[in-house]
Amino acid sequence: MEKTLRISKIRDGTVIDHVPSGKGIRVIGILGVHEDVNYTVSLAIHVPSSKMGFKDVIKIENRFLDRNELDMISLIAPNATISIIKNYEISEKFQVELPSRLIGVLKCRNQNCITNTHEPVESEFEIVSKHPLVIRCVYCERTMGEKDIFS
Amino acid sequence: MLKNRSVVSIEDVDSDDLNDLFDLSDSMLRTIEKGGSTDLLRNKIMATLFYEPSTRTRLSFESAMHRLGGSVITVSDVKTSSVAKGETLADTIRMASSYSDIIVIRHPLEGAARLASKFANRPVINAGDGSGQHPTQTILDLYTMRKETGSIDGKVVTMVGDLRYGRTIHSLIIALSKYDVKINLVSPQILRLPEYVYTKIGDRSRIKEYDDLSSVIADTDVLYVTRIQKERFTDQNEYQSVIGSYSVDGDLVSKMKKDAIIMHPLPRVDEIRPEVDELPQARYFKQAYYGVPVRMALIYRILGD
Ligand SMILES: Nc1ncnc2c1ncn2[C@@H]1O[C@H](COP(=O)(O)OP(=O)(O)O)[C@@H](O)[C@H]1O
């Protein structure tokens, strides 16, 4: 157990814990935190952890995650714990879950894939492997690894 | 069981289906050779949608349907008539499936046939999608190997040419990996088999890559040749040097086993010299000839009783 909070308590928001050390920056990327961000985001990298050795932790104030964001986070941090903070207390806590299919959250990297045209379909990927991460487009059947997905 | 099912990828056809199709192809072949046709699929209509030019595949599908007693409707040039008006593939497919019992589609984009199968309420057969899959060519290739060499198991199959973009190669390697075969892949560095194909193959150790044919030609039972397209090269000098070292001529064939066979999905350009056509190993015209009975077998299994 951490005795002290490295980042001070937040009133309302979301904590993403147990992110593999070094992957926190990718999580920030998934959340779409850009220059014009209007909420407070704290990222702690390489924090000692009894379970994982080291981990990254992200805290975001006044923002909650949607299904697509949780699906994307599960791809790089399959054991991440999400805590929803309301009035300084944890009001809800759960683990992300790797879905069997990712629908509509990613673009296929294959320029020649039918899903990259104006056809009325959402992109759809199945998980081929978790470690290392490999997903396959169910349309063109091309595979993408972590580097392709998060670049 | 293939009844009422779409065949988009070779993995939509399991090994029992394949064996059944091979046997049925044999009997379709006998029917053709007796000069006959059948009325097995009388009253059934096939719609062919070719968004990309094709001679062999289109003719063999249409011929197969006619020989089964069915009829064919087609759009002579979907590309100009429908695409130009901005109609989506999804809408064209909805329309075509309401006018027919089965749809055959060839499209330049990968995944087009899978998309079509989601919007059609009729079975869809993929006749080639970009550099993706071409399952009926694969069934036909496997049938040819079995028929011309006696069996697929136990063989050494050498594939040479464009292994990167050649769609017939991708489906064929995936299908062959389910048999007890050794696969040699011979290509220039830039035309190697893409990684995504490997992810569909269980045992990679049976596949080996080579830069040239010399070390594998003597052991080969099936030499599968594909065309190397000029457009794939930015440097035309490189193309010229590559094309020379991958072409099959009488000299090369003299180093092959007497009972080995040479296959090619056609059309060929320079990669097989005309002098090879007369040699006993040449089976690519037979392979093309089997296109009709094999497609008759597949269409019948999907639409028949
Ligand atoms: N009000 C808060 N503000 C910021 N972070 C908090 C708050 N409450 C808990 N946390 C953090 O949320 C995560 C989950 O909390 P907790 O369930 O107490 O820890 P653990 O999962 O390590 O047992 C921890 O990283 C903790 O530091």
Ligand SMILES: [Zn+2]
């Ligand atoms: Zn795709």
